[in-house]
Amino acid sequence: MNRQAQAVVLLLFGGAIVKAASTDLYLRYVKEGLRPFLLLTGAFLVATALFTLWYEYRPRPDRQDAHAHHEPGVGWLLLLPVIALLLVAPPALGAFTAGQAGTLTAAAESDYGPLPEGDPVPVGLLDYASRSIYDDARSLAGRRVQLTGFLSAGPDGGPMLARIVVSCCAADGRPIKIGLTGGPAVDVPSGTWIQVTGRHSTRRAKDPVNQADIAYLEVEQWQPITPPKQQYE
Template identity: 35%
Template sequence: MNRLTQSLVLVLLGGAVLRITTVSDEYLNYVKPGFRYLLIAAAATVLVVGAAGLFKKEDGHRGPWVAWLLTLPVFAIFLIAPPPLGSYAARSEEAPARPVGALTAYTPLTRPVNTMTIGEFLGRAWGDPARSLAGKQVKLTGFVVPSKKEGRWYVARMQIACCAADAVPLKVAVLGFPSPAENQWIEVTGTWVPPEADGPEPGTVAPEIDAVHVAEIPRPVEPYE
């Protein structure tokens, strides 16, 4: 790969990242919204460096052939556009991770139906001494993950600290309602099922929700919590 080709790869890579951060929301499949302007700045820098290299005089130097592998991310962004992490990444029957930034005190739930993130639901179910979820109807949004256990399935959401590489699955077991198709995005409405006194310790199994309504929805623009 000569210098001209290397510069062209940089231009394509910078342009690809600029495309997914300025004319679409595809970057949200990989990072949190707050990283958008950092990505734009980095992509613009790479594009400028590549463009400058296109106008430099070729010195005859050639890099190793494996340098062509640098083109793979470019083609992945332009041609494949990997979707956000979904059911495959959350299929384990192990307890979901504790949500990042879980609170120890929560505001009262006063609405007829209380919309909340799956992370908040997990935090309240596992660590709220006031048991604020008890008897309250809540609405959760996530994608469907099947379960090996009969009579249940999961509503799940991946939580990220910065990017998809550090994603962890947050899951709530859904009872009393037929499962939609795997990976289908849904809104599930129901009430928390408090664990039995002699049951597993909170945090070692997914909390449960007794569903009264499940609605299929399009995938949200921001897929991660």
């Protein structure tokens, strides 16, 4: 591939990054706080590609016949994955990932503060699991909580609420799973996003993938929702 072709690939790749970071599309790949870095990176790649094209095609008195040498055309096939990235965006990690990977082992802390005011109080799945498993649910006692995630099948076929936790990007994503018990039956397809209100359950289970503890929630009510803008936790 000649330098002009490399510049075109770089231009399209930088443009794809800028396009994704200019919308909510980038949230399928990285955490929300990385948007400025993506914009800067994409803009730098685009600028580099444009400068390279200008340098290659600018008039020069010593330029040799442009048709004297021909580069293999197969190098242009490298454009295909870049164009695919521009036209087709894969969905965020979801129920399939949750079914294949073991639940994230919640980090133990020495002190869990009280939950914020509210009834029910919105709580992240990782926070709920940590308080349930490592704090013996002391900070959850007597409180109604509201959890948001997508439905996933549990080891016994029962419903579980799950969400993908990322440290930086989707490549390091791991699921956190919360079992659902009692209350009205959750009868929507796997992968459907729902909002669940309930109270802590003393029930526990082991994830068959990695043998980590899975906390449970006693369901009082639930409803399907539109997937949130930020699907990762």
